[in-house]
Amino acid sequence: MPVTLARRRLDCAAYEVALSETAAGAPMSESVDAHVRQCLRCQAELVSYRRLLRGLRSLADQPAVLPERFEPQLVSSLHLGPPPPANRVAPVALATVGGLAAVASVAALVVRYRRIVRLAG
Numbered sequence: 001m002p003v004t005l006a007r008r009r010l011d012c013a014a015y016e017v018a019l020s021e022t023a024a025g026a027p028m029s030e031s032v033d034a035h036v037r038q039c040l041r042c043q044a045e046l047v048s049y050r051r052l053l054r055g056l057r058s059l060a061d062q063p064a065v066l067p068e069r070f071e072p073q074l075v076s077s078l079h080l081g082p083p084p085p086a087n088r089v090a091p092v093a094l095a096t097v098g099g100l101a102a103v104a105s106v107a108a109l110v111v112r113y114r115r116i117v118r119l120a121g
């Protein structure tokens with residue numbers, strides 16, 4: 001890899017957090033603005049962050065509609081015991097959903113970390 005390309009990837013990695021904050025509405029510093037103006041990679045990254053946030057915000061506006069008896073079916077499919085009554089969310093089901101959310105968060109962090117390492121390497 002040419003030295004200038006490797007150097008540029010290191011520069012871009014340094015701006016990644018600032019780009020995500022900018023996409024979320026934070027003001028852009030002069031140094032970030034100067035870099036983004038001349039870097040197509042970071043321009044694309046900023047567009048991706050904005051698109052991702054727009055998608056997440058649109059999902060937040062929509063109510064979650066679960067199929068009838070979703071929770072008891074989830075619990076029984078995980079072999080955690082008999083399904084709870086249909087109108088009550090079992091603590092085990094809440095813990096399971098929380099655990100799945102934690103796993104998804106860790107997976108997202110791993111993907112992001114790999115991306116940063118790939119940019120730096």
Ligand SMILES: [Zn+2]
Nearest residue numbers: 012039041042
């Ligand atoms: Zn860049």
